[in-house]
Amino acid sequence: MRRLTIMLLLAGLVAAGLPGCSGQSSRTQAVFMLVDTSGTYAHQLDKAQSIINYLLAKLYPGDSLAVARIDSASFTQKNILDQVTFDGRPSYAIAQKRNFKRKIDDFVKSVKHGSAYTDITGAVVQAAEYLRETGAPHKTILIFSDLKEDLPKGDVRNFPLHLKGIRVVALNVTKLRSDNVDPRRYRNRVKHWRKRVEEGGGKFVLVNDLSRMDKVLPQQ
């Protein structure tokens, strides 16, 4: 009888001790969203906000999310609006999502006018660093920008990117007024970034239609 009780207790302990020998899920993913706040893009932040809300709804416990602004000097921690790795416990993850949303809402309200320059490369480099640190198997950088880089004098950004294993999604790449004059400029901009990403080992995806948000995150 005693032996049986001990066996039953052992079974319970084994069940309770299961998390001790656990690893990270291969389904976790890390997403870094870069929001362009330069020029006219400062007025399109509501679209960026809805994309972030979509991400919050779609990401699971264990996933990581960070949002940073693209401005005149983007390769700085100060530009990161918020970053979070959602807790494994769903209730904590829900609370984290609420906090994240509140911070993004506050940021959107605080932006009055855009920055003078647009440092996309610096933001992408910083995002790639962050994503590599998370160790997530699926890494995505979302760039909410027109992809037209405009750097302050003296900044060096014409170096190759290291984006191996990272999916780069360009969102809402609006056509500029100058593109209307010569549409090849738009195509060249997209082509330039596709080339840079793919040369860096990454995968480039263009999503202009925001109703096709299912393309934003990798299919698992």
Next chain:
Amino acid sequence: MSLGNSWLVIPGQPVLSGIILAIIFFVLAYLARAPMLQAIHALGRVLYRMFRLAARSVAIAERRLDARNREVLLASGREAAERMVDREFHRIERVVNRDLQAYPELHRRISEHIRRIDEDFRNNNESPPTPPEWVKAVEAVAKLQETADPAVASVLGDIRKSLVRAQEKATHEYRKAAARRHRLLAGMAPSWRGIERDLSGVGKGVNTLLDRSGRIDRQMEEFEEIRNATDRAQQTLSSSSLTQFFVSALVMAIAIGGAMINFYLISRPMQEMVGGNSTIGPFLTANIAAMVIIFVELSMGLFLMESLRITRLFPVIGALDDRMRHRMIWITFGFLVALACVESGLALMRATLAASEQQLLQSLGNGGAAAAASAPQHQLIPMITQMVLSFILPFALAFVAIPLESLVQSARTVLGVVGVVLLRALRFVLRLLGNASVGGAGLLARLYDLLIFVPLRVEALFLLRRGGSGGALSGSPRRGED
């Protein structure tokens, strides 16, 4: 000379080379006919023996398996019949004990009723009061002829009045006595009814015993048949076993469905306890933990059923003494209750999480459907349903032990029958191959002769010309070759 032309006997003459080679081949084949035919027939015989040997081995295995199946079937049938007879005897024992315990009381009651009836009967025997003796004298006087004498008439009138009064009194007394007897008789009715009731109770008990003894007789007959290992008993047990197998498989499938629902209910809230992103191998830890809980419940259910002696999968538990067994019943039941409470709590957590998530989605602007679903009155009903379901399912799963036992026991028979059928089919195929190898060898020999029919024909003609008999006709085997 290229490799493609290397076979040419005469260079540049492929047709001629072919003819020469064919002639050489046919001559060689004709010369090698006897050993070749012997080899073909020997191969056929070897293959035939090999297949026959294999078929015989399979037949032996089939017979052994059949005998083993028969033993298993009869043993399980014998055990089941013993259990049934044992149960019937226990029931009879209970009925007899109950009735015999009540017998002194019944006897006392019936005796009391009889005593009362006897007493009442004796009381009823009392005759009504007879009219006084002088009435006869008065009657005699009254019969006298009426005279004109007024004195006599007056006396007669008085006598008549006295007589009428006496008659009235006697009638009154008689009626009183009759009423008293009726009352006594009416008082006897409950006693009769009581006796009738008691006797019908005894009759019912006796009928039950007769019914039970009839059943026992039938079961004993079945038991005897099983013990004597008759074919009828085997057939009955075999068909019963097949039915049992399919029914228990169906119930097990339903139970698996229940376990899946249970898993669905507890896997999500389990993430709150073990984390939602950790894995063991390719599986989420939360899912494994939920599965472990369900398996522990199933195990507890098995132990409980075993301790209650409903199932007999673990002889060790069945052999425990009653005190220990009762303890085990309470322990396993306690575990089940605890697990049911845990599951109920997890269901509550699941409902809470779902509500919280809906609120978040609503705030993220994911449509009004979520907002409509988050109304409190709509949350309460599913939450209670989930909690009740999560509490009930562990106990429902505990009963899986019963179909599981049936499935395990009947599977032995069913698998045995399937094995016998497969072995029989294999034996048939092997015998077929054996016969085919002999026939094939014959056919091959004929084909060989067909290939060299020209030299054979020449030989036959040569023999005919030499005055030989028709025994060496073309295509017919020479003596000692076939």
